[in-house]
Amino acid sequence: MLTVPIRQLGEPERAAVQRILDADPYAGAQIAERVAAHGLNWWRSDGRIYGYDPGRRVESIIWSGAHLVPVGATPPAVAAFADLLGSEPRICSSIIGRAEAVLDLWDRLSATWGPARDVRPHQPLLVTDRSPLVPGDPAVRLVRPGEVDQLFPAAVAMYTEEVGVSPLQDDGGRGYRRRISELVKGKRAYARFVGDQVIFKAELAIITRRTTQVQGVWVHPEYRGRGIATAAMTAVVNDALRRVAPTVSLYVNDYNTAAQRVYQRCGFVSAGAFATVLF
Template identity: 70%
Template structure:
């Protein structure tokens, strides 16, 4: 029997949650952004936060929403979360977080929620806090509001290639287009255009006071192998560090060696390993 129960956290424990998230600013960035934007009150959030540990000594949290994200979850916390979640229907589209916690959690939940569409057990988590030493592509810039139509096909191509499923499948892409439009509106979308066509793109998908997390990095297949990615990525890192956050972070599949070389040239260093379970 578990001696430390899992409980749903509310706004009264927000400071404890924020202190815990500060201990893992890169792996917990997505959760930190949601807490900063909407707090912990269930009627304002699009998910719930479970806590493990005594009220005055919170040890771990787990975001339960469109994604399931354990943060600072040791084996005891993982077991507690799994015991609770195993009795619930799965609503999340993925489980993502530090690899040890995610893989242990999935091992306990796979019999209840399986099968997964894909399991990616080794995704290096990288971060940089210094301006790139490599040349910057001056043609990479923030996407403007009137350029969403040009950006959207590239975003769909990136998502389909990365996730293995089209974002247009469920609702014709309306939800995904809203997301892309919001990234453009908030100055988080970058691209290089050639004759009105996107040949490179990336977004600051998550922004907290500790880090700007890059996702959606993509080069048009016709432009791959020409050596544009390093300078283009350096432009994104430079702008994000000067304008948005004190660090830039991202995670990448271990088998994507070309991307890992690009990030290394831009100054990224390893800060951990994530894993993702996709449904």
């Protein structure tokens, strides 16, 4: 009998998926949040989860949606995922996850899905489970619902600087503004204001029972080099650990040495490396 090692997973495989996500709670955070919210019925969310099952046990999974996210992906699993995905048109805007799996996957898919707009092969993954030893900035706080108009330009500037394209280009920014508004409403967005201007911002983009992943960390260009980022990030970490999750995680571009120094001062330690392929 021919055994097909890749199959779409549903609710009967919930325990198997959770086992893989728990084995790597940082790389699997994005999927874990969606599974907790929507389960494994793909039509209730914005993507599908495929499992690599060469025998009687699911060994690796991959999320296929707006982003492609492999978790626990061994080389045989990556090869099998690439065979499946390479036969279909690309729907994702990025591939993200553990560096070795992402780069192997992209090497196999690039001939049919390429070219990529950018490949970031080494992004340190950092984690902390304790309050930083440095004082936090008391001016950093959660953004209030009535302050989305002030936060949005800073979020657009951060996104454009980080990703290399503007979030306004497809729909005038309506979808991105909706996402920012949701983060504010969910008490996931932090900022420091000087008057009506945001000079620091960060968001808890992902929340699971194991970790919360910080994204969108940004300091206004006029305030960079003044030493505000460490105290600001300390305030974010302290609130997230107290209120949201037992660990705080993030990943950073390897060329952003200034940010890495900030995170080191805030007590973050290495948990491996991510890679990102952007389309």
